Amino acid sequence: MKQSTSQADICEQFGSLFDPPGEDQRVGVALPTLSRLPLNALRHRPEAGTCGWYIWGGELSDDSEFFQPLHVHHLVAHTPSLIPFLALAPGWRVLLAPEQTEVWYDPALLAV
Numbered sequence: 857m858k859q860s861t862s863q864a865d866i867c868e869q870f871g872s873l874f875d876p877p878g879e880d881q882r883v884g885v886a887l888p889t890l891s892r893l894p895l896n897a898l899r900h901r902p903e904a905g906t907c908g909w910y911i912w913g914g915e916l917s918d919d920s921e922f923f924q925p926l927h928v929h930h931l932v933a934h935t936p937s938l939i940p941f942l943a944l945a946p947g948w949r950v951l952l953a954p955e956q957t958e959v960w961y962d963p964a965l966l967a968v
Contacts, residue, residue: 863943870959876943877907877928884923886912890934894953897938900965901946908946911935 867874877883882905892914900908910923911931932939941950941959947966951958 873945875945879929881907882925884910889913897950
């Protein structure tokens with residue numbers, strides 16, 4: 857993904873390393889849920905061609921079919937509001953809702 861000043865600004869604002877995913881890396885997205893609120897994203901460590909991001913709307917499900925793989929460059933069409941946050945390093949979470957944006961570091965995401 858192209859380096860964006862806004863992504864760098866977000867990382868600086870929250871004290872995260874600047875770690876943008878590659879456009880051809882994969883992200884787990886629960887496509888049918890993206891119209892639900894709040895919009896959630898969390899980033900695990902990248903592995904096997906993934907960038908570590910998982911994105912869903914509303915409530916998280918433990919259904920093994922909940923997330924579908926999608927290349928990062930497709931997120932512009934599906935979740936444009938999350939693009940500024942994608943350079944946050946592994947271990948970060950984002951919650952977006954009307955009149956609410958929460959961004960926090962969750963070390964549990966990095967536990968093996």
